[in-house]
Amino acid sequence: MGVLFVINTPCHATRLDSLEYWAFRTFHKAPIQLNDLKAQYYIALAQNDWSVAMGIGAGISYIQYTTIDSALMDIAYCSIRNGDFSFAGDVLDKLEKIYPNHSQVIYLSAMYELYIGSADKAEKILVEALEEKENAEESAPFFEENFLLTSLGIVEVLEGKIKNGFKKLRIALGLSPRGRGSPLFEARLIEQQFGMGIIEGTLIIRQHYGRPSVLLRMRPITYLVDGSRYIAGDLSIEQIASIYGSPYFQIGVIRAGRVFLPRWGGIPTSSPMDIWLVYIDSQKKLDSSLVKVSGELLGYTFADSFVHALDMLETEAILMWFDSIASSSVQLSEPLWRFNLSREVGLFLSDSTRWERGIVYIDSLIQLDPDISQLYLWRGALSLFMKDFETALDFFIIPVETDSCNVDAYYDAGVASYLLGNYDDAIEYFSSSIECQDKFAPAYLSLGVLYMNDYYDDEKAIESFHRYQELSDFLQYEVEEWLEKLEE
Numbered sequence: 394m395g396v397l398f399v400i401n402t403p404c405h406a407t408r409l410d411s412l413e414y415w416a417f418r419t420f421h422k423a424p425i426q427l428n429d430l431k432a433q434y435y436i437a438l439a440q441n442d443w444s445v446a447m448g449i450g451a452g453i454s455y456i457q458y459t460t461i462d463s464a465l466m467d468i469a470y471c472s473i474r475n476g477d478f479s480f481a482g483d484v485l486d487k488l489e490k491i492y493p494n495h496s497q498v499i500y501l502s503a504m505y506e507l508y509i510g511s512a513d514k515a516e517k518i519l520v521e522a523l524e525e526k527e528n529a530e531e532s533a534p535f536f537e538e539n540f541l542l543t544s545l546g547i548v549e550v551l552e553g554k555i556k557n558g559f560k561k562l563r564i565a566l567g568l569s570p571r572g573r574g575s576p577l578f579e580a581r582l583i584e585q586q587f588g589m590g591i592i593e594g595t596l597i598i599r600q601h602y603g604r605p606s607v608l609l610r611m612r613p614i615t616y617l618v619d620g621s622r623y624i625a626g627d628l629s630i631e632q633i634a635s636i637y638g639s640p641y642f643q644i645g646v647i648r649a650g651r652v653f654l655p656r657w658g659g660i661p662t663s664s665p666m667d668i669w670l671v672y673i674d675s676q677k678k679l680d681s682s683l684v685k686v687s688g689e690l691l692g693y694t695f696a697d698s699f700v701h702a703l704d705m706l707e708t709e710a711i712l713m714w715f716d717s718i719a720s721s722s723v724q725l726s727e728p729l730w731r732f733n734l735s736r737e738v739g740l741f742l743s744d745s746t747r748w749e750r751g752i753v754y755i756d757s758l759i760q761l762d763p764d765i766s767q768l769y770l771w772r773g774a775l776s777l778f779m780k781d782f783e784t785a786l787d788f789f790i791i792p793v794e795t796d797s798c799n800v801d802a803y804y805d806a807g808v809a810s811y812l813l814g815n816y817d818d819a820i821e822y823f824s825s826s827i828e829c830q831d832k833f834a835p836a837y838l839s840l841g842v843l844y845m846n847d848y849y850d851d852e853k854a855i856e857s858f859h860r861y862q863e864l865s866d867f868l869q870y871e872v873e874e875w876l877e878k879l880e881e
Contacts, residue, residue, distance in 0.1 A: 409461075409483060412468070415448070416455035427456060435593075435653035441626040443475035462491065469501050473508050481505055494522075496537040500544045504631065512552045519545040539565040543639050547630055550607050555677045559605060562641035570675065572644040576603030580668050581687040596668070596686075597649045598637070603674065605643040608633050610671035613654060614683075625654060627669075642672075738771050751775050766792035770805055777809055785809040798829035804836055811839070816847045834865035838872070851879045 430453055437446035447468050454464035461468070465488050472481040485505060488498045499522045506515040519541055526536055546561030563570065578600050585594040600606065612627040633640045636650030666686040673679045741751025755772045758765070773788030786809035792802040807822030820843055823836040841857035844850040858872050858879075 408480070409487065412448075412451055413455075413461050416451045416461050420452045420455050427453065430456070439625060439653050441474075443471040447471035447475070465491070466497055466501060470504065473501070473505055476508075478505070478509055494525075494536055496522075496540050499541060503544060503548060507548060507551065512548060515548045516545065516552065519548060543634065547634060547640065550609075550673065551630065555673065555675070559607065559641070559675055562607065562639060563605075566639060566641060568641075568643065568646075570605050570643065572600075572602070572604050574603045575678075575680070576600055576606040576642070576672060576674055576682075578642070578670060578682060578684050579687070580684045582666060592654045594652060594654075595649050596636075596652045597647065598642070598668075598670075598684075599647040600642040600644060602644065605641065605675045606672040607674075608640045608642065608670055608672050609679075610669075610681075612669040613652075614667045614669060615654075616665045616667075741775070748775050748779055764795075766796060766799060766802070770801055773805055773809070777805075777812070782809050782812045786813065800826045800830045800833055803829065804833070804839075807836070807839060811843070816843055819843060832864055834861055837861035837864065838868070841872075841875070845875060845879065855879050 430449060434446055434449040434453065437443075437449060450464040450467035450471065451461040454461045454467075457463070465484055469481055469484040469488060472478075472484060482505070485498070485502055488495070488501070492498050499518060503515040503518045506512070506518065523538065523541055523545065526538060526541075542561050542565040546558045546565065549555075549558030549561060552558075559570075578598060580599075581597045583595050583597065585592055598608075607630070609630050610627050611633050613625040615625075628636070630640050636652060637648035638650075639648075642648070668684045668686055669681065670684055671679075671681045738751070738755070741747045741754060752772065752775050755768055755775070759768050759772065762768075769788045769791040773785040776782075776788065777785035786806055789802055789806040789809055792799045793806075796802070803822045803826035807819045807826065810816075810819040810822055820840065823839050823843075826833050826836045827840075837857045837860045841854045841861060844854035844857060855876060858876050862869065862872060
């Protein structure tokens, strides 16, 4: 995999040997698709979940090479960002033995010093490496001068040595300074591709006016149809450099890089998108800019065509929650058979052209192992998406026979009953899910909709909606509107 400026299971190892053992125990001969694991890796990075990213990186390396050594640079960076400096130091010691004078190992050593608060030591490491290269008679393998020059420029900018840092960054790029006035940027998102739980695209950023600048932070913001915003984790200067090769911009500089964003389930999209940029210019002026991205961020729910076919917003709200629950989440803490199964079912649920094949697939799994309750919920979800509500209800209530407090089963049965027009049954099922888990937000929303539209019981509707607001931020704009009408 390797690193540039950032290394594009919950795992809590504190030593390399324990991490290697964890990777062996978790991934040895495991039937996992590497592409799926890589998608989860990028999701963890996008969410700044460094411990998860470290574990997945180790797993990817182990699956490919039966050792975690090829992921040591990834592991070092993730542990540095996670604040586990003792572990990071051990990893760096091993890297220096395996890859002496490797540019990326030198860079990681500098990042280590930078993140523990020793910027002067970080600068010293990079300066000495560049001086040794200048005095060396032969070029060392894996030594990239411009890479380290850019790294030094980043460190000097962060130290406040703006003039020196900008100069280093320009030399590495072979540029002369251009531009006057405050920097202005534009952005465009193209070539989007869907993965399992992730959207991958090319984000193009161009500075079309102003003094030279260096991007210090970057954060994507998307605007969803329910009136809410999704604010992604911010990217630091070295992550920006990883995506674009350098954080330096000036008039005429256009940079394109691949970005990875988590794909949500249960919310119909597409979505407008902004990029929040924090930058410092060549006159040491620190500022920020919210840049509208040309090209909407694409996305789709796990029952997209079904949700959009509904007329009533209130019904759609219930189905949005159902989509979120029905979607096949993938977590490394699950057993590996469940990890693989979740992936397969997710593909069927997300594509209406594969729903019938999904039914055949899940029916065959139920015959093989009828004790897996989740299979019945997935099977019911497919029937519900195909508007066979009675069959959906039949499957949803099966898990309750062996688990009298299966919250998801009760809720799903309530949704199917609601769509069948059996409102009394729906209220009973939603209430049962609350009895099992009194903080289960979707049930309160659904009860509020039923009391408001079908029972005209404003008092109970208001009570349900207020309880829902205490538990969830999802669909808050709509709930506020309904409450205003009810409380008039």
